[in-house]
Amino acid sequence: MGFSTDAIHAGQAPDLSTNAVIPPIHLTTTYYQEEIGKHKGYVYSRSANPTRDILQKNVAVLEKGKYALAFSSGLAAIHALSTVLKNGDHVIVSNDVYGGTYRLFQRFLTDYGIEVSFVDTTNLENILEVIKSNTKLIHIETPTNPLLAISDIQAISNICKSKNLLLSVDNTFMTPYFQNPLELGADIVVHSATKYLGGHSDLLGGILIVNSDELYERFKFVQNAIGAVLSPFDCWLLLRSIKTLALRMERHNQNASEVAKFLESQSVVKRVFYPGLKSHPQHELAKKQMRGFGGMVSFEVDDFNRVNSILKKLKIFTLAESLGGVESLVCHPATMTHASIPKEVREKNGLTDGLIRLSVGIEDIEDLISDLEQALK
Numbered sequence: 001m002g003f004s005t006d007a008i009h010a011g012q013a014p015d016l017s018t019n020a021v022i023p024p025i026h027l028t029t030t031y032y033q034e035e036i037g038k039h040k041g042y043v044y045s046r047s048a049n050p051t052r053d054i055l056q057k058n059v060a061v062l063e064k065g066k067y068a069l070a071f072s073s074g075l076a077a078i079h080a081l082s083t084v085l086k087n088g089d090h091v092i093v094s095n096d097v098y099g100g101t102y103r104l105f106q107r108f109l110t111d112y113g114i115e116v117s118f119v120d121t122t123n124l125e126n127i128l129e130v131i132k133s134n135t136k137l138i139h140i141e142t143p144t145n146p147l148l149a150i151s152d153i154q155a156i157s158n159i160c161k162s163k164n165l166l167l168s169v170d171n172t173f174m175t176p177y178f179q180n181p182l183e184l185g186a187d188i189v190v191h192s193a194t195k196y197l198g199g200h201s202d203l204l205g206g207i208l209i210v211n212s213d214e215l216y217e218r219f220k221f222v223q224n225a226i227g228a229v230l231s232p233f234d235c236w237l238l239l240r241s242i243k244t245l246a247l248r249m250e251r252h253n254q255n256a257s258e259v260a261k262f263l264e265s266q267s268v269v270k271r272v273f274y275p276g277l278k279s280h281p282q283h284e285l286a287k288k289q290m291r292g293f294g295g296m297v298s299f300e301v302d303d304f305n306r307v308n309s310i311l312k313k314l315k316i317f318t319l320a321e322s323l324g325g326v327e328s329l330v331c332h333p334a335t336m337t338h339a340s341i342p343k344e345v346r347e348k349n350g351l352t353d354g355l356i357r358l359s360v361g362i363e364d365i366e367d368l369i370s371d372l373e374q375a376l377k
Ligand SMILES: *Cc1c(COP(=O)(O)O)cnc(C)c1O
Pocket: 073, 074, 075, 076, 098, 100, 101, 141, 145, 170, 172, 173, 191, 192, 193, 194, 195, 204, 205, 206
């Protein structure tokens, strides 16, 4: 089936007890057992819930995986995947990652005896240099947040296979509509469903997708043992959102491409970061492993004062954290989403105080361009 057909139908046959076309929200914690041990596969909703199962089946199909597991946030899902690491293990993480991912690996997991190396994973040499005998996992974001750098999933997965390491890919920015890391050799895909999958800035969620039975059993155990599950209501809301994912991503992509081109033509803009631009250092790789370039655009201006004056003038782009909703948002990563990364580390990675990140929404492009035009004047 095509992507949109699957997005609307996969896992969602009409409910057989009532013939309801839309699967109901199963707001129950517990389930009737006809006799001890005799039930329909549901015992307690932390372990399994029918609405969650439908969502998990749907997302597994879209990500070309065998299994999906839904968590209460993107970070809960990343935490669950990090449990493949044990005390004494080493993990390699992309240096330009979501601030919360950095915090989880650098300031939380290190307390549990896990060693972390942050490297620029766009360069394979950097990865090969830090692999050690205790390295177990490589975790990458591609494109990265907020610099939109692209890592070669296939090439990194080849390194992982030759060294017996696991590869996890945060696919939040591309969504399964534009990129399928499992097909490029990744072992684990993670999403912050809070962003494009949810798409309306009204729910928090996270998803893991895998093909291996062993990883699935592990993460299912973690989902139940730690308990950070997605609520039945949010599962239903996410199912509803995913039905329009293809339409929304097409429009995000189209609008962001226009915005990136416009910004590149402006003299106050020093640099534009968007994988769809020919000037992007990994534009060719982006065309190879992605089917679109997404809705995120970052750009750099002189300094913090200039940033402030632009942010004050923007009317449609709303100053807020988060991304991936239908409405356009603007954020200043250095003081907002990425404030948990020390200034020296940030600047070394190219995330300066003059950087502005746009989550380009699905409004009319003419309005978005005029808003930027008046703010940059
Ligand atoms: C937001 C985000 C996360 C964290 O997800 P939450 O749902 O906020 O916990 C992880 N990765 C990326 C790329 C994100 O943008």
